[in-house]
Amino acid sequence: METKQFKAESKRLLDMMIHSIYTHKEIFLRELISNASDAIDKLYFKSLTDDKVGLNKDDFAIWITADKDSRTLKISDNGIGMTEEELENNLGTIANSGSFKFKNENKLEEDNQIIGQFGVGFYSAFMVAKKVTVITKAYGSDKAYQWESEGVDGYTITEAEKANAGTEIILEMLDDTEDENYTEFLDQYRIKGLVKKYSDYIRFPVKMEVSHSRPKEQSEEDKEAKKPLEYEDYVEVETLNSMVPLWKKNKSELKEEDYKHFYTEKFYDYTEPLKYAHVKNEGVPSYNALLYIPGRAPFDFYSKDYEKGLQLYSNGVLIMDKCADLLPDYFSFVKGLVDSEDLSLNISREMLQHDRQLKVIAKSIEKTISSELKKMLKKDREKYEEFWKAFGLQIKYGAYSDYGMNKEKLQDLLLFTSSNEKKLVTLDEYVTGMREDQKYIYYAAGDSIERLEQLPQTELVKDNGYEILYLTDKVDEFVMRTLHSYKEKEFRNVSSDDLGIENTEKQEEIKAKEEESTDMLKTLGEALEGKVSKVVLSQRLKTHPVCISTEGDITLEMEKVLNSMPSDQKVKAQRVLEINPEHEIYGKLKALSDSGDSEKLGKYAKLLYTQALLIEGMDIENPVEFSNLICELM
Numbered sequence: 001m002e003t004k005q006f007k008a009e010s011k012r013l014l015d016m017m018i019h020s021i022y023t024h025k026e027i028f029l030r031e032l033i034s035n036a037s038d039a040i041d042k043l044y045f046k047s048l049t050d051d052k053v054g055l056n057k058d059d060f061a062i063w064i065t066a067d068k069d070s071r072t073l074k075i076s077d078n079g080i081g082m083t084e085e086e087l088e089n090n091l092g093t094i095a096n097s098g099s100f101k102f103k104n105e106n107k108l109e110e111d112n113q114i115i116g117q118f119g120v121g122f123y124s125a126f127m128v129a130k131k132v133t134v135i136t137k138a139y140g141s142d143k144a145y146q147w148e149s150e151g152v153d154g155y156t157i158t159e160a161e162k163a164n165a166g167t168e169i170i171l172e173m174l175d176d177t178e179d180e181n182y183t184e185f186l187d188q189y190r191i192k193g194l195v196k197k198y199s200d201y202i203r204f205p206v207k208m209e210v211s212h213s214r215p216k217e218q219s220e221e222d223k224e225a226k227k228p229l230e231y232e233d234y235v236e237v238e239t240l241n242s243m244v245p246l247w248k249k250n251k252s253e254l255k256e257e258d259y260k261h262f263y264t265e266k267f268y269d270y271t272e273p274l275k276y277a278h279v280k281n282e283g284v285p286s287y288n289a290l291l292y293i294p295g296r297a298p299f300d301f302y303s304k305d306y307e308k309g310l311q312l313y314s315n316g317v318l319i320m321d322k323c324a325d326l327l328p329d330y331f332s333f334v335k336g337l338v339d340s341e342d343l344s345l346n347i348s349r350e351m352l353q354h355d356r357q358l359k360v361i362a363k364s365i366e367k368t369i370s371s372e373l374k375k376m377l378k379k380d381r382e383k384y385e386e387f388w389k390a391f392g393l394q395i396k397y398g399a400y401s402d403y404g405m406n407k408e409k410l411q412d413l414l415l416f417t418s419s420n421e422k423k424l425v426t427l428d429e430y431v432t433g434m435r436e437d438q439k440y441i442y443y444a445a446g447d448s449i450e451r452l453e454q455l456p457q458t459e460l461v462k463d464n465g466y467e468i469l470y471l472t473d474k475v476d477e478f479v480m481r482t483l484h485s486y487k488e489k490e491f492r493n494v495s496s497d498d499l500g501i502e503n504t505e506k507q508e509e510i511k512a513k514e515e516e517s518t519d520m521l522k523t524l525g526e527a528l529e530g531k532v533s534k535v536v537l538s539q540r541l542k543t544h545p546v547c548i549s550t551e552g553d554i555t556l557e558m559e560k561v562l563n564s565m566p567s568d569q570k571v572k573a574q575r576v577l578e579i580n581p582e583h584e585i586y587g588k589l590k591a592l593s594d595s596g597d598s599e600k601l602g603k604y605a606k607l608l609y610t611q612a613l614l615i616e617g618m619d620i621e622n623p624v625e626f627s628n629l630i631c632e633l634m
Contacts, residue, residue, distance in 0.1 A: 001156050001158060002156065003153070003154045003155070003156055004092065004154055004155055004156065004157070005154045006092065006152065006154060006155070007092075011152050013123075014123055014126065014151070014152050015152055018123075018126045018127055018151070025127045025128055025180075026185070026194055026198075027124055027198075028124040028125050028127055028128050028185075029075075029185070029191070029194045029195070029198070029199075030194070030198035030199055030317065030318070031121030031122065031124045031125075032075045032121070032122065032124075032125060032169055033062060033075065033195070033198075033199045033202060033206060034121060034199070034202070034317055035121055035122055036062045036075060036076075036077035036079065036167070036169075037062065037077075037199075037202045037203070037204055038079075039077050039079025039080050039081070039166070039167055040060045040062070040077050040078065040079035040080075040204050041079070042079060042080040043055070043060070043078075043079045043080040043139055043165065044057060044060060046080070046139065053139070055078070059078070060077075060078060060079070060204045060205075061077070061078065061204060061205045061206075061207050062075065062076070062077045062202070062204055062205070062206045062207065063075070063076045063077070063206075063207050063208065064191060064195075064206065064207070064208045064240075065208070065209070066185075066186045066187070066188060066191060066208075067186070068183070068186045070172075071172060071173045071183075071186065072170055072171060072172055072173070073129075073170075073171045073173060073185060073186060074168055074169065074170045074171075075168075075169045075171075076166065076167065076168040076169070077166050077167055078164060078165065078166040079165070079166055079167065080138065080139045080165065080166075081136045081137045081138040081139055081141070081165040081166050081167055082136045082138055082145070082167065083138040083141060083145075084143070084145050084157060086138065087134070087136065087145055087147050087157055088157065091122065091134065091147050091155070092155065122169075125169065125171055126151050128171065128173060128174060128182050128185055129171035129172055129173055129174060130150060130151075130172055130173070130174050130175075131148070131149070131150045131171075131172040132148070132149055132150075132169065132170070132171055132172075133146065133147070133148045133168075133169070133170040133172075134146065134147040134148070134167060134168070134169050134170075135160050135162055135167070135168045135170070136162070136166070136167040136168070137162040137163075137164065137165050137166065137167075138165060139165040140165075141165075143159060144159070144160045144161060144162035145157055145158065145159060145160055146158050146159070146160035173185065173186065188208065188210055188211065191208065191240075192208070192210075192238075192240050195240040195241055196240065196241070197318060198317065198318045199241055199317060199318075200241045200242050200245075200316075200318075201241065201242065201243065201244070201245040201248075201313065201316030201317070201339075202241055202243065202316060202317065203243055203244070203316065204243070205239045205241065205243060206239065206240045206241045207237055207238065207239055207240070208237070208238055208240055209235050209236070209237055209238075210235065210236060210237075210238045211233055211234075211235055212233070212234055212235070212236065213231045213232070213233050213234075214231065214232060214234060215229040215230070215231055215232075216229070216230045216231065216232050245288075245313075245316055245339065246258065246259070246262050246290065247278065247288040247289065247290045247337065247339060248288055248316075248339070251278055254278070259273075259276045259278070259290070260272050260273065260276075262290070263276065263292050263335070266337075267292070267294075267335050269294060269295075269296075269335075271294070271295040271296050272295055273292040273293055273294055273295055273335075274293045274294065274295050274376070274383055274386060274387050275292070275293040275372055275373075275376055275383070275387075276290065276291065276292045276293070277289075277290075277291045277368055277369075277372050278290055279291065279364075279365075279368055281361075281364060283364075284342065284360075285340055285341075285342030285343070285357040285360060285361060286340065286341065286342055287338055287339060287340035287342070287361055287364075288338070288339045288340075289310075289336060289337065289338045289339070289365060289368075290336045290337055291310075291334055291335075291336040291365070291368060291369060291372070292334065292335045292336050293333065293334060293369075293372070293373075293376075293387060293391075294333060294335060294390070295386070295390070296390055297333065297390040297391060301333065301391075301394075302393065302394075306332070307322055307324070308322065308324050308327050308329070308332035309321075309322030309323045309324040309325075309326065309327060310322070310323055310326045310327060310334070310335070310336050310337055310338050310365070311323070311336070311337035311338070312326065312337070312338055312339075312343075313337060313338065313339035313340075314339070314340060314341065314343050314345060315339070315341050316339060319343075319345065323338070325358055325359075325362060326338055326358070326361065326362045326365055327362070327365070327366075328362075328366055328398070328406070329394075329397070329398060329401070330394055330395055330397065330398020330399075330401075330406065330410060331366065331369045331370075331394075331398075332394065333390070333391045333394055334369055338361060338365065340357070340361060342357050343355075343357055343358065344357060370409065370413075373387070373413055374412065374413070377413065377426070385415070385424055388415050388424065392414075392415060393473060393475070395410055395413050395414060396414065396473060396475050396476065396479050397475060398410050399411060399414065399479050399482060399483065400475055400478050400479045400482045403482075404482040404483070407482055407483055411427060411483060411486060412426065412427070412428060414426065414427060414479070416430075416443070416469040416470065416471060416476075417449055417469070417470040417472070418430070418467055418468070418469060418470070419453075419458075419462065419467055419468040419469075419470060420467050422449060422470075425469075427441070427486045427487075428486075428487075430467060430469065431486060431487050431489055433467065434467075434489070435465065435466070438466055438489075439489075439490075439492075439500035439501075440489065440490050440491065440492035440499070440500055441469065441485075441486060441489050441490070441491045441492065442461050442466055442467070442468045442469065442492055442493075442494055442499070443468060443469040443470070443471055443476075443477075443480060443491060443492070443493060443494070444457065444458055444468055444469075444470055444471065444493070444494045444495075445471040445472075445476055445477045445493065445555065445557035445558075446470075446471075446472065446557060446616075446617060447472065447617050448472055449470050449472060451617055452468075452470045452472070453470075454615075455494070455547075455615070455616075456540075456541055456543075456544035456546070456547035456615060457494045457495045457540060457547050457549065458494050459540065459541060459542040459543065459544065460499060460501065460502075460539070460540040460541075460542065461494050461499065461501065463542060464501050466501070468494060471557075474561045474564075475561075477493070477555060477557050477558055477561075478558070478561075480493075481553075493555055494540075495547075495548075495549045495550055495555060495556070496549070496550075497549060497551060497576070499540065502539050502540075503539075506539060507539060510537050510538075510539055510581055513537055513581050514536070514537050517537065517590060517593070519593055520589055520590055520592075520593035520601070521534075521535050521536065521537075523593060523598050523601050523602065523605075524577070524579075524589070524601065524602075524604075524605040526602070527601070527602030527603075527605035527606060528577060528605050528606070528609055531575065531609060531621075532548075532575045532576060532577045532609065533551060533574050533575060533576060534576055534577075535576075535577045535578075535579065535605070536576060536577070536578055536579070537578070537579055537580075537581040537586075538578035538579060538580050538581070540578070541578060541579075541580035541582075541583070542580075542582075543580075543583075544580060544583070544615075545579070545580050545583040545585040545608070545611075546577065546578065546579055546580065546585070546608045546609075546611060546612045546615075547578050547612055547615065548575050548576065548577060548578070548609075548612040548613065548615075548616055549575075549576045549578055550573045550574055550575055550576065551574040551576060552573070552574045554571055554572070554573040554574070555573055556573050556575070556616055556618065558571075558573070559571055559572060559573040560617075560618070577605075577608065577609055577612060579608070585608070588604070589601060589604060592604065600633075603629055603632070603633060604633065606625070606626075606629060607626070607629045607630065607633060610626045610629075
C-alpha cells in the first residue's frame with residue numbers, strides 16, 4: 001500500500017492548523033458536522049431533480065458514535081460521498097474546497113445552505129486524533145474507498161466495503177497528557193454540549209445513541225422488604241440539535257412566549273427581556289437577527305470584566321460566541337445573535353475578516369436598537385424607565401465619550417430627574433415645557449436629589465418658575481458640557497455666575513452695596529486667600545446666608561469627580577464665596593468691618609466658607625478649627 005505525500009505547502013498548512021490556527025480544540029466537531037451537512041445538502045439538492053436518489057429530506061441524518069474502549073469517535077452521514085479522485089483532490093490537497101466547486105458548477109443561489117468555503121475544516125480533526133480514517137462511497141458509484149492518515153507524514157487511499165452512499169470519519173483520539181484531556185471528547189454529555197453550542201441549527205438531524213439508567217421493576221415481596229432499587233442501563237437514540245433556528249421562522253409562526261423562552265434558555269437569564277426585535281434583512285449583506293434588551297443589568301456590567309458582543313452565525317453554524325464588533329459600546333447591554341450567509345470567513349471559520357459586510361451589518365444593527373429604544377420611550381414609558389434604571393448610565397457614557405462623537409444619536413434617549421414632581425424627563429420634554437422668556441436649560445449637580453433640593457443656588461431659578469434638571473450620576477455634568485446645547489438652548493449650571501434671569505434693578509442695588517462694602521469684601525477675601533478667588537454679594541440667594549459658585553470650566557461637582565479618580569494630578573475649581581446682602585449675616589459682617597475688627601471678620605469668613613462647603617457636600621479642610629470657631633463666635 002503506497003503512502004502518498006501531502007504537497008509541501010499542504011504539509012506546512014496542516015502543521016499550522018494543528019498547532020495554531022484554531023483557538024479551541026473543541027472546534028473540530030463543529031467542522032466535521034458542517035462538512036457532513038454539506039455532503040447531505042449536495043445529495044438533497046440532487047434528489048430534487050433525480051428520482052433515483054430515493055431519499056427525501058426526512059431520511060437524511062448525521063450520526064455520532066463514541067467508543068471509550070477503543071478511544072474512537074465516528075461521524076457519519078448519508079450524503080453524496082466521494083469518488084477516489086475527489087478523495088485525492090479534496091483531502092490530499094489542503095484548502096481545496098469541494099463545496100465551493102459544487103456551488104459554482106451548479107450555479108446555486110445565495111440562499112442554498114452549503115456551508116463550506118474552505119477545504120481545511122476536516123484537518124482540525126488532527127488536533128485531537130492521532131489517526132483519521134475516512135470511508136466513503138460516492139452516490140451512483142459501485143466502489144467505496146478508504147483514506148487514512150496519521151498527519152503530516154502522508155496518507156493512503158485503498159478500496160473499501162460500504163453498502164450505501166455517504167461518508168464515515170473515524171478519529172482515533174490522542175492519548176491524554178498532563179495539559180490536555182482528549183478523553184472528554186468521547187463523553188456523551190460533552191458531545192451533546194458541543195453540538196448544542198456550535199451546530200444546534202444544522203438543518204439535518206445530528207443523532208447519537210445515548211446511554212441512560214432506570215430503576216428495575218420490583219416484586220411485591222421486594223417492596224414489602226424495602227429492598228434498595230436496582231438499576232438497568234438502556235440506550236435510546238437522541239437528536240442532539242434543534243435544526244430550525246427560531247430566527248429563520250416567519251414572525252407569524254411565533255408568539256411572544258417563544259421569543260422570551262428562547263432568550264432565557266439561550267442567554268441563561270432568569271428574568272424576561274424588556275424588549276426584543278426579530279430582524280430579517282434582505283439587502284446586501286442579508287442577515288437575520290434576534291436582539292434582546294435585558295430586564296436587568298448583569299452583576300459585572302459596569303466592570304472591566306464584562307464582555308460585550310452578539311453571537312455570530314454563518315448559515316446556522318456558530319462562528320463567534322461574542323462578536324464585539326457588532327455592537328457599539330453604548331449599546332453593549334444588548335444580547336442576541338446575527339446569522340448571515342454573506343460573511344467572509346477566514347481559513348479557520350473561527351473568526352471574521354474585518355470586512356465591509358460586517359461593518360454594514362453592525363451599522364444596521366445599531367439603527368435597529370436605537371429605533372426600538374425610541375419606540376419603547378414613546379409607547380411604553382414605564383418599561384423604558386425600567387430600562388433606564390438598569391442601563392441609562394451606559395447611554396450617558398456613550399454621549400460623553402469619544403469627544404461627543406455620538407451625542408446626536410443618543411441625546412433623545414437621555415432621561416434626567418426634573419424638579420417638577422421629581423419625575424424623569426427627556427430633553428425634548430424639558431424644552432417643550434420651557435417658558436417663552438427662558439434662555440437656558442438649567443441643571444444642578446450633586447450627590448442626591450434630596451441634597452440638590454436644598455441647594456441655595458436653586459432659589460432664584462425656582463422663584464422664577466423655571467424647571468431644573470437634577471444630575472446625580474458622576475458622568476452627568478460631563479455629558480452636559482459635551483452636549484453644550486439642545487435644540488439651540490444652552491445648558492446652564494445653577495451655580496453659574498450668569499443665569500440669564502437676574503433682575504436689572506436688583507443688580508444695580510447690589511452693585512451699590514458692593515461699592516459700600518469694598519473694604520469688607522476685601523478683608524473677607526484676604527482671610528480666604530488660596531481658598532476662593534473672590535468674595536461677592538449674591539444676586540441669586542433669597543433665604544440662605546451664603547453659597548459657593550464657580551468661575552471657569554471646572555465646577556465643584558466636576559472637581560469632586562475628577563479628584564476621586566486614581567491620579568496624582570488634582571484639579572481645583574475657581575471658587576467664589578457669595579454672601580446674601582438681604583440676610584442679617586450681611587449686617588453683622590458690615591458692622592464688624594465698620595468697627596475695624598478685621599480679625600473677627602476673618603474668623604467669620606472662615607466659618608461661612610466652611611458652612612458653604614458643608615452645604616455643597618464637600619469635605620471640610622479643618623474640622624477642629626471649624627468647631628472652635630463656632631464656640632468662639634457664639
